[in-house]
Amino acid sequence: MHVFLCPQMFSNNDEAVINKKLPKELLLRxxxxxxxVTLCRCAQVSRSWNLLALDGSNWQRIDLFDFQxxxxxxxxxxxxxxCGGFLRKLSLRGCLGVGDSALSTCNSLSKFCPKLKHLDLASCTSITNLSLKALSEGCPLLEQLNISWCDQVTKDGIQALVRCCPGLKGLFLKGCTQLDDEALQHIGAHCPELVTLNLQTCSQITDQGLITICRGCHRLQSLCVSGCANITDAILNALGQNCPRLRILEVARCSQLTDVGFTSLARVSKQSHKHTITDGTLIQLSIHCPRLQVLSLSHCELITDDGIRQLGSGPCAHDRLEVIELDNCPLITDASLEHLKTCHSLDRIELYDCQQITRAGIKRLRTHLPNIKVHAYFAPVTPPPSVGGSRQRFCRCCILL
Structure with a gap:
């Protein structure tokens, strides 16, 4: 539907006619x-349009990212x-101009927006512990909060927030580099409804804090700890024992995780999407994870064709597996593609920098799965010398097959 309202074209009499001809319900629609921005402009046209533009039904969900x-x-x-009494969802993502008065902004939201449930403050870098304290005191119904890259926030701000907002279901703390295990202990103690937690690049956290999360947040379905280099297999064991609903686990650049931990997690959790390490773990996934849908094996340099064969023979491969990422797995060959031909649900496969995968192997796979999206990269071969000793120049390219 396209709506064009140009109030400058109407005189006061013309506007009155419009208001009379169209019922208020239709105008409001x-x-x-x-x-x-357009609503604010319309609110300045006349008293009747002001009432329509500022009607609470138009201000329940506001995203100011495009006007940041x-x-x-x-x-x-x-x-x-x-409009605060109606506001349910507000995104100030990237609105750096808010930073100069971040505390005043949060105080205002706290005072006038008691029904606010979703708030996105990502990259509003002037948000502090006092800002979070103000929000929590007036917005106890908060369910999702994104303060990613608000790097002034510490454990004190998290403590103030979670004590007053026990219904938090989504907490996005990506890039909050001052957060430590004590901050996670507050979350684990006060957020039993938590479903999604993003701690990417929170480099100070360790197993101690994450284990507290696992023990207190049994509803957890999605956890991102990519870039948290201090965590070990202990956190995988804790997830397997305490978080039966876990479906998404992101652990890129967590170099201390091993097959032992992933195997333990696979045996306990039947519905997880996992980043794995070697063929031994793939065997466990094929046995214990029949509902696996998305599997990322990016940069798992020890995965071989035998591991893919084990996975391809498991129950998830025939009915569930939709996406498999094998980029930068140097031991994978065309044989792996042969093992995946029976994965009838497979929709996408990533093969960047798999140097032993050939165009012919991909072509054979597509004869069995004609609708599959294959993302692959083929480095150009070195051309033969041309006359005069110079070499022809070939451009590198990525192709969608």
Whole structure:
């Protein structure tokens, strides 16, 4: 639906005619398709349009990302005052202009937006512990909060937040580099409803803090600890024992994790998506994870064709497996593609920098799975010398087969 409202084209009399011809419900429906900037402009046209534009039904979900360069703290404060009682979801992602008055902004949201459930403050780098304390005191219904890259936040801010917002289900703390195990202990103690937790590059955390999360957040379904280099197999054991609903686990650049830990996790958790290490773990996944749908083996340099064969013969491969990522697995050959031909649900396969995979092998796979998306990279062969001793130049390229 396309809506064009140009109030400058109407005189006051013309506008009155429009208001009389169209019922308020229809006008309100038209206004519901407008973005926040247009709504604010319409609110300045007349008293009747002001009431329509500022009706709470138009301000339950606000995303200011597209206008981030123009948004300052006072704009958010005005929005919260005028429509806060209706506001449920607000995104200020990347609105750096809010930073100069971050505390005032959070105080305003706390005071006027008691029903706020979803708040995105990612990259609003002036958010501090006091900002979180203010939010928590007035917005106890918060379910999802994103403060990624707000690197001034410490354990004190997290403690204030979780004590007042026990219903948190999604917490995104990516790049909050000052957070430590004590911050995680507060989350584990006060967030029993937590479903999604992102701790990417929170480099200070260790097994101690994450084990507290596992023991207190039994509903956890998605956990990202990529770049947390201090964690070991102990966290995999804790996840397997305490988080039966876990489905997504991201552990890129966690070099201390081994097959032992992944095998333990695979035996206990029947529904997880996992990043694995060697063929031994693939065997465990094929046995214990019949509902596996997405599997990333990126940079698992010890995976071989035999491991893929074991996976391809498991129950998940025939009915469930939709995506498998094998980029940068140097031991994988065309034989692995032969083992995957029976994976009828397979929709996408990543093969970047698998130097032993050939075009012919991919072609054979596609005869059995004609709709599969294959992402592969083939380095050009060195061309023969041309006349005069110079070499022809070949461009490197990535292809979608």
């Amino acid at each position: 038209i206004f519901s398709f407008l973005d926040v 360069r123009d948004i300052e703290g006072r704009v958010v404060e005005n929005i919260s005052k005028r």
